[in-house]
Amino acid sequence: MVSLEELQSRFGEEIREKTFRDNRFIDVSSGVLLDVLSGLKADFGFSMLIDITAIDWLDYEGATDRFSVVYLLLNVETGERLTIRTAVNLPDPQLPSVCALWMSADWLEREVYDMFGISFSDHPDLRRILMPEEFAAFPLRKDYPLKGRGERHNFPVITRSEG
Amino acid sequence: MAVGLPENIFITRLDAAANWARSNSLWPMPFATACCGIELMATAASRHDLARFGAEVMRFSPRQCDLLIVAGRVVMKMLPVLQRIWLQMPEPKWCISMGACACSGGVFDTYAVVQGVDRFIPVDMYVPGCPPRPEQLLAAVIDMQEKVRRTGTVMGREFAARDTSSGPTPFDLQEEHRIEDASLIQLGGFSAAATTMKRDA
Ligand code: SF4
Numbered sequence: 001m002v003s004l005e006e007l008q009s010r011f012g013e014e015i016r017e018k019t020f021r022d023n024r025f026i027d028v029s030s031g032v033l034l035d036v037l038s039g040l041k042a043d044f045g046f047s048m049l050i051d052i053t054a055i056d057w058l059d060y061e062g063a064t065d066r067f068s069v070v071y072l073l074l075n076v077e078t079g080e081r082l083t084i085r086t087a088v089n090l091p092d093p094q095l096p097s098v099c100a101l102w103m104s105a106d107w108l109e110r111e112v113y114d115m116f117g118i119s120f121s122d123h124p125d126l127r128r129i130l131m132p133e134e135f136a137a138f139p140l141r142k143d144y145p146l147k148g149r150g151e152r153h154n155f156p157v158i159t160r161s162e163g
Numbered sequence: 164m165a166v167g168l169p170e171n172i173f174i175t176r177l178d179a180a181a182n183w184a185r186s187n188s189l190w191p192m193p194f195a196t197a198c199c200g201i202e203l204m205a206t207a208a209s210r211h212d213l214a215r216f217g218a219e220v221m222r223f224s225p226r227q228c229d230l231l232i233v234a235g236r237v238v239m240k241m242l243p244v245l246q247r248i249w250l251q252m253p254e255p256k257w258c259i260s261m262g263a264c265a266c267s268g269g270v271f272d273t274y275a276v277v278q279g280v281d282r283f284i285p286v287d288m289y290v291p292g293c294p295p296r297p298e299q300l301l302a303a304v305i306d307m308q309e310k311v312r313r314t315g316t317v318m319g320r321e322f323a324a325r326d327t328s329s330g331p332t333p334f335d336l337q338e339e340h341r342i343e344d345a346s347l348i349q350l351g352g353f354s355a356a357a358t359t360m361k362r363d364a
Contacts, residue, residue: 131240131275132239132240139274139275144274145274146272146273146274147272147273147274147341148273148274148275149274149342150334150338150342151239151274152238152239152273152274152275152276152277152278153277153278153282153333153334153338154239154333155239155242155243155246155277155283155333156246156283157282157283157328157332157333158246158249158250158283158284158285159285159325159326159327159328159329160285160322160325160326160329161322161323161324161325161326162326
Protein backbone atom coordinates (compact mmCIF):
# COMPACT_ATOMS: atom_id res chain seq x y z
CA MET A 1 0.00 0.00 0.00
CA VAL A 2 1.20 3.42 -0.89
CA SER A 3 0.82 5.64 2.15
CA LEU A 4 -0.35 9.19 1.79
CA GLU A 5 2.43 10.45 4.05
CA GLU A 6 5.03 8.91 1.78
CA LEU A 7 3.54 10.62 -1.25
CA GLN A 8 3.21 13.91 0.57
CA SER A 9 6.79 13.87 1.76
CA ARG A 10 8.04 13.17 -1.73
CA PHE A 11 5.74 15.30 -3.86
CA GLY A 12 4.42 18.06 -1.63
CA GLU A 13 1.87 18.63 1.06
CA GLU A 14 -1.07 19.54 -1.15
CA ILE A 15 -1.67 15.95 -2.20
CA ARG A 16 -5.05 14.81 -0.83
CA GLU A 17 -6.60 11.41 -0.39
CA LYS A 18 -10.19 10.24 -0.40
CA THR A 19 -11.61 6.78 0.05
CA PHE A 20 -14.93 5.60 -1.23
CA ARG A 21 -15.92 1.95 -0.76
CA ASP A 22 -12.32 0.79 -0.58
CA ASN A 23 -11.34 2.74 -3.68
CA ARG A 24 -8.54 5.20 -3.04
CA PHE A 25 -8.42 8.49 -4.84
CA ILE A 26 -5.34 10.69 -4.74
CA ASP A 27 -5.79 14.30 -5.79
CA VAL A 28 -2.69 15.97 -7.11
CA SER A 29 -2.11 19.30 -8.79
CA SER A 30 -1.30 19.26 -12.47
CA GLY A 31 2.16 20.67 -11.74
CA VAL A 32 3.38 17.57 -9.94
CA LEU A 33 1.27 15.07 -11.89
CA LEU A 34 4.11 13.73 -14.00
CA ASP A 35 6.41 13.40 -10.96
CA VAL A 36 3.78 11.54 -8.98
CA LEU A 37 2.92 9.17 -11.81
CA SER A 38 6.51 8.35 -12.67
CA GLY A 39 7.26 7.89 -8.96
CA LEU A 40 4.32 5.55 -8.60
CA LYS A 41 5.49 3.54 -11.56
CA ALA A 42 9.17 3.41 -10.63
CA ASP A 43 9.00 2.96 -6.87
CA PHE A 44 5.58 1.59 -6.06
CA GLY A 45 5.15 -0.96 -8.81
CA PHE A 46 2.19 0.58 -10.64
CA SER A 47 3.27 -0.91 -13.92
CA MET A 48 -0.10 -0.84 -15.63
CA LEU A 49 -2.21 2.10 -16.69
CA ILE A 50 -5.80 0.89 -16.93
CA ASP A 51 -7.52 3.99 -18.18
CA ILE A 52 -7.38 7.72 -18.56
CA THR A 53 -10.61 9.61 -18.62
CA ALA A 54 -11.96 13.01 -17.74
CA ILE A 55 -14.93 14.60 -16.04
CA ASP A 56 -16.51 17.90 -16.92
CA TRP A 57 -17.78 19.59 -13.74
CA LEU A 58 -19.64 22.40 -15.48
CA ASP A 59 -22.61 23.52 -13.33
CA TYR A 60 -21.85 20.87 -10.74
CA GLU A 61 -22.65 22.07 -7.27
CA GLY A 62 -19.57 22.89 -5.28
CA ALA A 63 -17.13 22.16 -8.06
CA THR A 64 -14.15 24.46 -8.21
CA ASP A 65 -12.46 23.28 -11.38
CA ARG A 66 -13.87 22.72 -14.84
CA PHE A 67 -12.28 19.34 -15.63
CA SER A 68 -10.82 16.47 -13.72
CA VAL A 69 -8.54 14.07 -15.52
CA VAL A 70 -8.50 10.64 -13.94
CA TYR A 71 -5.74 8.03 -14.16
CA LEU A 72 -6.52 4.48 -13.06
CA LEU A 73 -3.40 2.57 -12.08
CA LEU A 74 -2.84 -1.07 -11.23
CA ASN A 75 0.03 -2.76 -9.49
CA VAL A 76 -0.01 -6.16 -11.17
CA GLU A 77 2.10 -7.84 -8.46
CA THR A 78 -0.02 -6.90 -5.46
CA GLY A 79 -3.29 -6.16 -7.16
CA GLU A 80 -3.39 -2.71 -5.61
CA ARG A 81 -5.41 -0.15 -7.48
CA LEU A 82 -5.10 3.59 -7.28
CA THR A 83 -6.96 6.46 -8.87
CA ILE A 84 -5.06 9.66 -9.47
CA ARG A 85 -7.06 12.80 -10.18
CA THR A 86 -5.93 16.17 -11.30
CA ALA A 87 -7.77 19.34 -12.26
CA VAL A 88 -7.44 21.39 -15.42
CA ASN A 89 -9.25 24.51 -16.50
CA LEU A 90 -10.14 26.56 -19.53
CA PRO A 91 -9.04 28.37 -21.60
CA ASP A 92 -6.08 26.13 -22.22
CA PRO A 93 -6.56 22.76 -20.57
CA GLN A 94 -3.25 21.04 -20.88
CA LEU A 95 -1.40 18.25 -19.12
CA PRO A 96 1.89 16.47 -19.69
CA SER A 97 1.56 13.25 -21.64
CA VAL A 98 2.36 10.00 -19.87
CA CYS A 99 3.00 8.05 -23.07
CA ALA A 100 6.64 7.75 -22.12
CA LEU A 101 5.65 5.94 -18.92
CA TRP A 102 2.87 3.70 -20.23
CA MET A 103 2.40 2.98 -23.90
CA SER A 104 -1.30 2.45 -23.31
CA ALA A 105 -1.64 6.17 -22.65
CA ASP A 106 -1.33 6.90 -26.37
CA TRP A 107 -4.89 6.20 -27.47
CA LEU A 108 -6.37 7.00 -24.07
CA GLU A 109 -5.00 10.51 -24.20
CA ARG A 110 -6.17 10.87 -27.77
CA GLU A 111 -9.65 9.94 -26.63
CA VAL A 112 -9.62 12.48 -23.80
CA TYR A 113 -8.39 15.06 -26.27
CA ASP A 114 -11.07 14.13 -28.78
CA MET A 115 -13.97 14.20 -26.32
CA PHE A 116 -12.94 16.97 -23.92
CA GLY A 117 -10.36 19.05 -25.78
CA ILE A 118 -7.74 18.57 -23.13
CA SER A 119 -4.40 18.47 -24.87
CA PHE A 120 -1.33 16.58 -23.76
CA SER A 121 2.06 18.10 -24.33
CA ASP A 122 4.72 15.80 -25.77
CA HIS A 123 2.15 13.31 -26.99
CA PRO A 124 3.65 11.59 -30.06
CA ASP A 125 0.51 11.83 -32.21
CA LEU A 126 -2.27 13.92 -30.72
CA ARG A 127 -5.09 13.54 -33.25
CA ARG A 128 -8.78 12.85 -32.89
CA ILE A 129 -9.41 9.15 -32.42
CA LEU A 130 -13.20 8.69 -32.58
CA MET A 131 -14.68 11.72 -34.29
CA PRO A 132 -13.78 12.60 -37.87
CA GLU A 133 -10.78 14.82 -38.39
CA GLU A 134 -12.82 17.82 -39.52
CA PHE A 135 -15.07 17.75 -36.45
CA ALA A 136 -14.53 21.01 -34.61
CA ALA A 137 -16.21 20.57 -31.23
CA PHE A 138 -15.52 18.44 -28.17
CA PRO A 139 -18.70 16.44 -27.71
CA LEU A 140 -18.39 15.28 -24.09
CA ARG A 141 -18.07 18.81 -22.76
CA LYS A 142 -21.23 19.65 -20.90
CA ASP A 143 -21.80 22.83 -22.87
CA TYR A 144 -21.98 20.86 -26.11
CA PRO A 145 -25.60 19.99 -26.94
CA LEU A 146 -26.48 16.29 -26.90
CA LYS A 147 -27.85 16.41 -30.41
CA GLY A 148 -24.93 18.35 -31.75
CA ARG A 149 -24.76 21.54 -33.71
CA GLY A 150 -25.92 20.05 -36.98
CA GLU A 151 -22.71 18.21 -37.80
CA ARG A 152 -24.56 14.92 -38.15
CA HIS A 153 -26.55 16.20 -41.11
CA ASN A 154 -23.98 18.33 -42.84
CA PHE A 155 -23.62 16.12 -45.90
CA PRO A 156 -24.60 16.23 -49.56
CA VAL A 157 -27.87 14.50 -50.49
CA ILE A 158 -27.76 11.87 -53.23
CA THR A 159 -31.03 11.46 -55.10
CA ARG A 160 -31.92 8.43 -57.16
CA SER A 161 -31.72 10.13 -60.52
CA GLU A 162 -28.15 11.23 -59.99
CA GLY A 163 -26.70 8.00 -58.78
CA MET B 164 -53.97 -17.64 -85.85
CA ALA B 165 -51.17 -19.45 -87.50
CA VAL B 166 -47.87 -18.17 -86.24
CA GLY B 167 -45.56 -21.06 -86.51
CA LEU B 168 -43.44 -20.91 -83.40
CA PRO B 169 -41.25 -23.89 -82.66
CA GLU B 170 -41.45 -25.47 -79.27
CA ASN B 171 -39.90 -23.74 -76.21
CA ILE B 172 -40.12 -20.25 -77.67
CA PHE B 173 -42.45 -17.69 -76.27
CA ILE B 174 -42.96 -13.99 -76.62
CA THR B 175 -42.68 -11.33 -73.93
CA ARG B 176 -41.65 -7.73 -73.47
CA LEU B 177 -37.96 -6.98 -72.94
CA ASP B 178 -38.80 -5.08 -69.73
CA ALA B 179 -40.65 -8.04 -68.33
CA ALA B 180 -37.86 -10.42 -69.19
CA ALA B 181 -35.28 -8.15 -67.60
CA ASN B 182 -37.41 -7.66 -64.49
CA TRP B 183 -37.94 -11.37 -64.18
CA ALA B 184 -34.21 -11.96 -64.23
CA ARG B 185 -33.33 -9.04 -62.00
CA SER B 186 -35.95 -9.62 -59.35
CA ASN B 187 -34.97 -13.23 -58.93
CA SER B 188 -31.28 -12.63 -58.55
CA LEU B 189 -30.91 -9.65 -56.25
CA TRP B 190 -27.35 -9.61 -54.99
CA PRO B 191 -27.28 -7.86 -51.63
CA MET B 192 -24.51 -5.63 -50.43
CA PRO B 193 -24.61 -6.08 -46.64
CA PHE B 194 -23.87 -2.76 -44.97
CA ALA B 195 -24.18 -4.16 -41.48
CA THR B 196 -22.99 -1.66 -38.90
CA ALA B 197 -24.77 -2.80 -35.75
CA CYS B 198 -27.08 -5.33 -34.14
CA CYS B 199 -29.40 -5.49 -37.16
CA GLY B 200 -26.47 -7.01 -39.00
CA ILE B 201 -26.80 -10.13 -36.85
CA GLU B 202 -30.40 -10.46 -37.91
CA LEU B 203 -29.35 -9.97 -41.51
CA MET B 204 -26.93 -12.86 -41.12
CA ALA B 205 -29.70 -14.98 -39.62
CA THR B 206 -31.85 -14.17 -42.62
CA ALA B 207 -29.19 -15.48 -44.94
CA ALA B 208 -28.49 -18.55 -42.83
CA SER B 209 -30.12 -21.94 -43.21
CA ARG B 210 -33.19 -21.49 -40.99
CA HIS B 211 -34.65 -18.58 -42.89
CA ASP B 212 -32.70 -19.20 -46.07
CA LEU B 213 -32.68 -16.07 -48.19
CA ALA B 214 -31.52 -18.30 -51.02
CA ARG B 215 -35.14 -19.31 -51.61
CA PHE B 216 -35.62 -15.87 -53.11
CA GLY B 217 -32.44 -15.81 -55.12
CA ALA B 218 -30.81 -13.21 -52.90
CA GLU B 219 -28.26 -15.27 -51.02
CA VAL B 220 -25.19 -14.04 -52.84
CA MET B 221 -23.89 -11.50 -50.36
CA ARG B 222 -21.06 -9.74 -52.08
CA PHE B 223 -18.64 -7.63 -50.14
CA SER B 224 -17.74 -5.58 -53.15
CA PRO B 225 -20.30 -2.96 -54.15
CA ARG B 226 -19.29 -3.46 -57.79
CA GLN B 227 -20.99 -6.84 -57.80
CA CYS B 228 -24.17 -5.92 -55.99
CA ASP B 229 -27.53 -4.48 -56.85
CA LEU B 230 -29.30 -4.39 -53.49
CA LEU B 231 -27.88 -2.30 -50.68
CA ILE B 232 -29.13 -3.45 -47.27
CA VAL B 233 -28.34 -0.83 -44.64
CA ALA B 234 -28.59 -2.80 -41.41
CA GLY B 235 -27.79 -0.76 -38.34
CA ARG B 236 -27.15 2.78 -37.26
CA VAL B 237 -25.01 4.94 -39.47
CA VAL B 238 -22.87 7.53 -37.75
CA MET B 239 -21.68 10.73 -39.33
CA LYS B 240 -18.20 9.29 -39.78
CA MET B 241 -19.62 6.32 -41.66
CA LEU B 242 -22.08 8.19 -43.85
CA PRO B 243 -19.55 9.27 -46.50
CA VAL B 244 -18.53 5.60 -46.73
CA LEU B 245 -22.14 4.55 -47.19
CA GLN B 246 -22.66 7.15 -49.90
CA ARG B 247 -19.51 6.06 -51.65
CA ILE B 248 -20.59 2.43 -51.58
CA TRP B 249 -23.97 3.40 -53.00
CA LEU B 250 -22.35 5.35 -55.80
CA GLN B 251 -20.01 2.47 -56.60
CA MET B 252 -22.85 0.02 -57.12
CA PRO B 253 -23.68 -0.48 -60.79
CA GLU B 254 -27.14 0.26 -62.15
CA PRO B 255 -29.78 -0.91 -61.69
CA LYS B 256 -29.66 -0.87 -57.91
CA TRP B 257 -32.03 -0.69 -54.99
CA CYS B 258 -31.79 -0.02 -51.31
CA ILE B 259 -33.43 -1.54 -48.25
CA SER B 260 -33.17 0.40 -45.01
CA MET B 261 -33.37 -2.19 -42.28
CA GLY B 262 -34.33 -1.41 -38.71
CA ALA B 263 -35.35 1.64 -36.73
CA CYS B 264 -31.82 3.01 -36.68
CA ALA B 265 -31.22 3.00 -40.39
CA CYS B 266 -34.72 4.37 -41.03
CA SER B 267 -34.80 7.13 -38.43
CA GLY B 268 -31.85 6.99 -36.06
CA GLY B 269 -33.90 4.90 -33.64
CA VAL B 270 -33.24 5.69 -30.01
CA PHE B 271 -29.86 7.16 -30.86
CA ASP B 272 -30.80 10.80 -31.19
CA THR B 273 -27.28 12.08 -30.59
CA TYR B 274 -24.72 14.32 -32.21
CA ALA B 275 -23.03 11.47 -34.03
CA VAL B 276 -25.88 9.37 -35.43
CA VAL B 277 -27.52 10.20 -38.75
CA GLN B 278 -31.29 10.37 -38.23
CA GLY B 279 -32.24 8.11 -41.11
CA VAL B 280 -30.13 7.18 -44.10
CA ASP B 281 -32.93 8.23 -46.46
CA ARG B 282 -31.87 11.81 -45.88
CA PHE B 283 -28.71 11.15 -47.84
CA ILE B 284 -29.19 8.14 -50.08
CA PRO B 285 -32.30 6.96 -51.92
CA VAL B 286 -34.21 4.20 -50.13
CA ASP B 287 -36.74 1.87 -51.76
CA MET B 288 -37.95 -0.19 -48.86
CA TYR B 289 -38.10 0.42 -45.12
CA VAL B 290 -38.13 -2.42 -42.62
CA PRO B 291 -39.41 -1.38 -39.19
CA GLY B 292 -38.39 -3.08 -35.99
CA CYS B 293 -35.58 -3.14 -33.52
CA PRO B 294 -34.29 -5.44 -34.78
CA PRO B 295 -36.70 -6.63 -37.48
CA ARG B 296 -37.16 -10.35 -37.42
CA PRO B 297 -35.68 -12.26 -40.35
CA GLU B 298 -39.21 -12.86 -41.62
CA GLN B 299 -39.65 -9.10 -41.91
CA LEU B 300 -36.51 -8.77 -43.95
CA LEU B 301 -37.66 -11.66 -46.13
CA ALA B 302 -40.94 -9.85 -46.60
CA ALA B 303 -39.02 -6.76 -47.62
CA VAL B 304 -36.99 -8.72 -50.16
CA ILE B 305 -40.19 -10.22 -51.57
CA ASP B 306 -41.75 -6.75 -51.76
CA MET B 307 -38.59 -5.53 -53.41
CA GLN B 308 -38.93 -8.23 -56.05
CA GLU B 309 -42.51 -7.19 -56.57
CA LYS B 310 -41.47 -3.58 -56.95
CA VAL B 311 -38.81 -4.50 -59.49
CA ARG B 312 -41.33 -6.55 -61.47
CA ARG B 313 -43.93 -3.82 -61.43
CA THR B 314 -41.83 -0.73 -62.06
CA GLY B 315 -38.59 -1.93 -63.60
CA THR B 316 -37.46 -1.06 -67.11
CA VAL B 317 -34.50 -2.34 -69.05
CA MET B 318 -32.79 1.01 -69.20
CA GLY B 319 -33.79 2.09 -65.69
CA ARG B 320 -36.06 4.90 -66.90
CA GLU B 321 -38.08 4.69 -63.69
CA PHE B 322 -35.15 6.05 -61.69
CA ALA B 323 -34.85 9.29 -63.65
CA ALA B 324 -38.07 10.65 -62.17
CA ARG B 325 -36.83 10.29 -58.61
CA ASP B 326 -34.91 13.52 -58.53
CA THR B 327 -35.74 14.49 -54.98
CA SER B 328 -34.57 12.92 -51.77
CA SER B 329 -36.71 10.05 -50.54
CA GLY B 330 -36.40 11.17 -46.93
CA PRO B 331 -36.76 14.39 -44.97
CA THR B 332 -34.36 17.16 -45.86
CA PRO B 333 -31.18 16.87 -43.81
CA PHE B 334 -32.05 19.98 -41.85
CA ASP B 335 -35.77 19.51 -41.46
CA LEU B 336 -37.81 21.99 -39.40
CA GLN B 337 -37.34 20.11 -36.19
CA GLU B 338 -33.60 20.06 -36.54
CA GLU B 339 -33.49 23.71 -37.64
CA HIS B 340 -35.56 24.80 -34.67
CA ARG B 341 -33.50 22.85 -32.25
CA ILE B 342 -30.29 24.33 -33.51
CA GLU B 343 -31.74 27.83 -33.65
CA ASP B 344 -33.26 27.61 -30.19
CA ALA B 345 -29.89 27.00 -28.74
CA SER B 346 -28.59 29.68 -31.15
CA LEU B 347 -25.95 27.18 -31.92
CA ILE B 348 -25.83 26.99 -35.69
CA GLN B 349 -22.13 26.80 -36.30
CA LEU B 350 -21.67 24.85 -39.47
CA GLY B 351 -18.71 27.03 -40.23
CA GLY B 352 -17.06 24.97 -37.56
CA PHE B 353 -16.22 22.50 -40.26
CA SER B 354 -13.73 24.88 -41.83
CA ALA B 355 -10.09 23.97 -41.86
CA ALA B 356 -9.23 27.04 -39.81
CA ALA B 357 -11.31 25.89 -36.88
CA THR B 358 -9.68 22.48 -36.98
CA THR B 359 -6.15 23.80 -36.94
CA MET B 360 -7.08 26.18 -34.17
CA LYS B 361 -8.22 23.26 -32.07
CA ARG B 362 -5.21 21.18 -32.93
CA ASP B 363 -2.74 23.88 -31.92
CA ALA B 364 -4.47 24.59 -28.64
S1 SF4 C 1 -32.79 -0.93 -35.04
FE1 SF4 C 1 -32.35 -1.92 -33.06
S2 SF4 C 1 -31.36 -3.84 -33.64
FE2 SF4 C 1 -31.26 -2.51 -35.42
S3 SF4 C 1 -29.30 -1.46 -35.29
FE3 SF4 C 1 -30.82 -0.17 -34.29
S4 SF4 C 1 -30.71 -0.73 -32.13
FE4 SF4 C 1 -29.73 -2.36 -33.28
